[in-house]
Amino acid sequence: MSSLTTPSRAASLGSVSLGRKIKDRAVQGLVYLAFALALIPLVSVLWTVVGNGAKRLDADFLNHSMNGVSGRDTGGGAYHAIIGTLEQVAIASLIAVPIAVLTAIYLVEYGANGRLARVVSFFVDVMTGIPSIVAGLFVLALWLLTLDFGFSGLAGALSLTILMIPTVVRATEEMLKLVPNELREASYALGVPRWRTILFVVVPTALTGMITGIMLAVARVMGETAPLLLTIFFTKAINTDPLSGPQGSLPTFIWEQAKDPSQNSIDRAWTGALVLILIIMLLNLVARIIAGRRAPTGR
Amino acid sequence: MAKRIEVSGLHAYYGGVHAIEDISMTIEPRSVTAFIGPSGCGKSTFLRTLNRMHEVIPGARVEGKVMLDDEDLYASSVDPVAVRRVVGMVFQRPNPFPTMSIYDNVAAGLKLNGVRRKSQLDEIVEESLQGANLWNEVKDRLGKPGAGLSGGQQQRLCIARAIAVQPQVMLMDEPCSALDPISTLAIEDLIGKLKSQYTIVIVTHNMQQAARVSDRTAFFNIAGTGQPGKLIEIDDTSKIFTNPEQKATEDYITGRFG
Ligand SMILES: Nc1ncnc2c1ncn2[C@@H]1O[C@H](COP(=O)(O)OP(=O)(O)OP(=O)(O)O)[C@@H](O)[C@H]1O
Ligand SMILES: [Mg+2]
Numbered sequence: 076m077s078s079l080t081t082p083s084r085a086a087s088l089g090s091v092s093l094g095r096k097i098k099d100r101a102v103q104g105l106v107y108l109a110f111a112l113a114l115i116p117l118v119s120v121l122w123t124v125v126g127n128g129a130k131r132l133d134a135d136f137l138n139h140s141m142n143g144v145s146g147r148d149t150g151g152g153a154y155h156a157i158i159g160t161l162e163q164v165a166i167a168s169l170i171a172v173p174i175a176v177l178t179a180i181y182l183v184e185y186g187a188n189g190r191l192a193r194v195v196s197f198f199v200d201v202m203t204g205i206p207s208i209v210a211g212l213f214v215l216a217l218w219l220l221t222l223d224f225g226f227s228g229l230a231g232a233l234s235l236t237i238l239m240i241p242t243v244v245r246a247t248e249e250m251l252k253l254v255p256n257e258l259r260e261a262s263y264a265l266g267v268p269r270w271r272t273i274l275f276v277v278v279p280t281a282l283t284g285m286i287t288g289i290m291l292a293v294a295r296v297m298g299e300t301a302p303l304l305l306t307i308f309f310t311k312a313i314n315t316d317p318l319s320g321p322q323g324s325l326p327t328f329i330w331e332q333a334k335d336p337s338q339n340s341i342d343r344a345w346t347g348a349l350v351l352i353l354i355i356m357l358l359n360l361v362a363r364i365i366a367g368r369r370a371p372t373g374r
Numbered sequence: 375m376a377k378r379i380e381v382s383g384l385h386a387y388y389g390g391v392h393a394i395e396d397i398s399m400t401i402e403p404r405s406v407t408a409f410i411g412p413s414g415c416g417k418s419t420f421l422r423t424l425n426r427m428h429e430v431i432p433g434a435r436v437e438g439k440v441m442l443d444d445e446d447l448y449a450s451s452v453d454p455v456a457v458r459r460v461v462g463m464v465f466q467r468p469n470p471f472p473t474m475s476i477y478d479n480v481a482a483g484l485k486l487n488g489v490r491r492k493s494q495l496d497e498i499v500e501e502s503l504q505g506a507n508l509w510n511e512v513k514d515r516l517g518k519p520g521a522g523l524s525g526g527q528q529q530r531l532c533i534a535r536a537i538a539v540q541p542q543v544m545l546m547d548e549p550c551s552a553l554d555p556i557s558t559l560a561i562e563d564l565i566g567k568l569k570s571q572y573t574i575v576i577v578t579h580n581m582q583q584a585a586r587v588s589d590r591t592a593f594f595n596i597a598g599t600g601q602p603g604k605l606i607e608i609d610d611t612s613k614i615f616t617n618p619e620q621k622a623t624e625d626y627i628t629g630r631f632g
Contacts, residue, residue: 187432257469261532263430265483265539266459275486279473 121352128349131342136350140323141311146335153347155313156328160354162317163228163307163324164297167235172289174236175243182244183251184273202241210237211302219306228317231307231324235296242295246288250281283366290362294355300326325351376403376573377443377460377542379424384438385602386419386428393419395602397438399592406565406574408584408611411594412626416603417577418466420594421545424575425461426454442543459487462541466548468528470520470535477516479531483539498538506534507564526557533564543573551579562587581627585615593623 136152144151178195186192214234218224254277262272278285308321309331325347332344379401386394394416401407409417422428423436426447440447447457470479478485480499489495499516503509508530512523520531529549536544546565550558565574565587578584584591592608607620618624 255469257465257467258471260427260430261465261469261471261535262482262486263455264425264427264458264463264465265486265535266455266457267483267486268455271486276471276473276482280471282473 124345124348124352127342127345128347131346132349136343136346140313141328142313144311146332146340147337149339151339151343153323153325153328153343153350155310155323156325156347157350157354158313158315159228159307159317159322159324160297160326160351162315163232163235163303163322164293166229166232166317167239167296168289168293170232171236171239171292172243175240176247176285178240179244179247179251180273180278182248184269184277199241199244202237203245205237205241207234207238207299208301208305210234211305213237214302215305225319226306226308226321227319228307228314228322231303231322232317234302234306235299238296238299238302239292242292243289246291247281247285250284250288251277253284254280286362286366290359293358297355298326298351300330303327304330325354376571378403379543379573379575380441381424382439382441384420384423384436384440386416386423386436387434388419388431389433392602394423394594395604397605399605399608401573401575402590403573404569404571405589406569406576406587407608408588408591409575409577409594410579410581410584410591410626411603411606412596413579414599414603415594415596417594418547419603421463421547421575421577424543424545425463426457427463429454459483459539460541461543461545462536462539464529464532464536464544464546464549466551468525468532468552470523470528470531472519472521474520475517476512476520476523476531479520480534480538482535487539502534502538505537505564505568506530507560508534524557526553526560529553529557529561530564533561537568537572541572543575544568546574546576548577548579550583558583581615585611591615593618593620593626595622595626 135150137157138154139150139152140155141151141153142155178199182192182196186195211234214230214237218230218233219226224230258276258280259272262276263269267276303324304327307324307327309327310321310323312323314320314322329344329347329351332340332347335341381400382398384394384397385392397420409421411417419428424440424447426436428434428436436448438448442457442460446452447461471482474482477499480502481489481495484495484498500509500513503512508527511527512518512531520528523531529552533549550561553561562583565576568574569589576584576587588611590608591611591614593606593614594603595606596603606622607614607618609619614623615627618627624630
């Protein structure tokens with residue numbers, strides 16, 4: 076274009092001035108440098124965890140609890156903690172995801188900046204800022220002290236729910252907002268009611284992004300320690316019933332093992348951390364596969 | 375099947391903005407009516423009041439009366455969703471559902487309204503794609519995504535999707551403005567074919583197109599920015615293009631506008 080309007084510049088077509096080339100290189104270098112800097116902590120964490128944790132990643136670790144194993148003993152495992160974490164996070168997700176997704180749908184599709192939508196949106200923002208220990212204290216005060224239920228996996232799941240809801244609401248909201256209005260109108264114009272449009276046109280279009288957001292929230296709460304100590308307490312034995320009694324969990328397992336000065340305990344703590352990271356990576360992988368299958372192919 | 379539309383004293387607003395003012399006209403069944411006029415004069419707005427799509431926009435409202443044969447579309451007992459099943463719409467930009475295959479796009483209106491019988495769906499999908507002159511191009515890849523078609527094919531897919539729910543009126547808002555001349559021709563042929571069954575309204579900026587496809591033409595105009603759009607005149611297309619009543623119409627058609 077510019078070569079047509081300013082013929083004098085046409086001569087320089089193809090030769091970029093040296094100054095621009097240098098600037099381009101310099102900025103490119105800076106970007107790579109920043110990327111490398113950002114990778115350092117990530118790689119170093121993975122390196123340390125794998126290096127220290129691989130030693131005890133054996134069958135014993137995956138199918139034994141710590142029942143009757145003291146800190147200085149070898150052996151012992153995190154079976155009770157893995158079961159606990161999976162159950163607690165599953166329950167938390169079962170409660171939080173529907174509530175959060177429905178809230179986001181209300182905010183984007185129905186609220187339309189109305190008064191209720193603004194109030195809900197404000198409280199979601201407030202919830203985003205709740206420190207995790209406060210969520211634990213809240214469940215402790217309400218569920219355990221006021222309503223008088225005992226320590227249980229469920230109580231822990233409730234505190235995780237409080238932490239999950241705002242993240243999932245925000246992520247889902249962003250994804251729903253990205254769905255072009257034309258698609259909604261196309262559906263309305265076919266005589267499809269609004270709720271069916273949302274269910275069969277809007278949500279499927281946003282689904283990949285929604286799943287990513289949900290997985291991030293799951294990964295985040297899986298590593299929460301403080302609220303669990305307050306609500307499910309802690310045990311070395313296997314308790315498969317999330318509805319009653321203290322339960323193990325990976326974060327509290329790591330915390331407990333790392334407290335013990337004996338090398339055997341510290342090794343178990345590292346392996347616990349490694350297993351936690353592996354579970355999160357596995358869940359992410361599964362979610363990506365599901366999301367990838369749903370996305371239209373052959374574009 | 376086709377129905378007559380009779381509009382009287384229609385006003386449309388976007389919040390406080392008065393977009394179109396006091397429009398009255400009759401749209402004949404089994405014919406093509408073209409809307410022409412400068413940008414911003416309210417053609418799309420008016421078109422969208424005919425299937426109650428206008429009110430989908432937050433704050434938008436309509437005053438006046440639209441009769442479809444002897445039913446008032448804006449009567450308080452009328453469900454806008456039911457209106458849109460009878461009055462279909464094709465948009466300016468092709469907008470197939472990105473998560474659905476070609477087949478599912480065409481079947482969407484039926485499926486989302488609860489038709490489940492496979493044999494019935496198969497039949498309607500084929501009929502609609504034939505009707506939209508697209509069947510031969512896509513019959514071997516019905517399971518592929520609708521978004522993978524060319525723009526012109528996508529627009530015909532959207533037409534197939536609209537006729538699959540068997541409406542009685544078809545509204546088209548600049549259906550060819552994003553298409554090449556060959557696709558445009560394909561759609562104009564299609565309009566000629568569809569008019570034996572439907573009442574068709576088409577908005578276009580292309581005078582030749584209006585002259586080629588329509589039986590009647592309505593000219594809209596706007597007095598100035600911020601003013602509501604108005605209907606200047608509606609008449610047989612041949613009359614509008616050769617001997618219009620209003621000077622403004624003649625100026626617009628001959629390009630002496632503004
Ligand atoms: N969603 C909206 N919100 C507010 N005002 C709108 C909206 N859509 C259209 N308008 C206004 O209504 C008036 C009529 O617009 P409309 O889209 O009906 O014009 P049009 O004749 O279809 O123009 P074009 O030929 O460019 O498509 C314009 O002044 C426009 O700014
Ligand atoms: Mg328009």
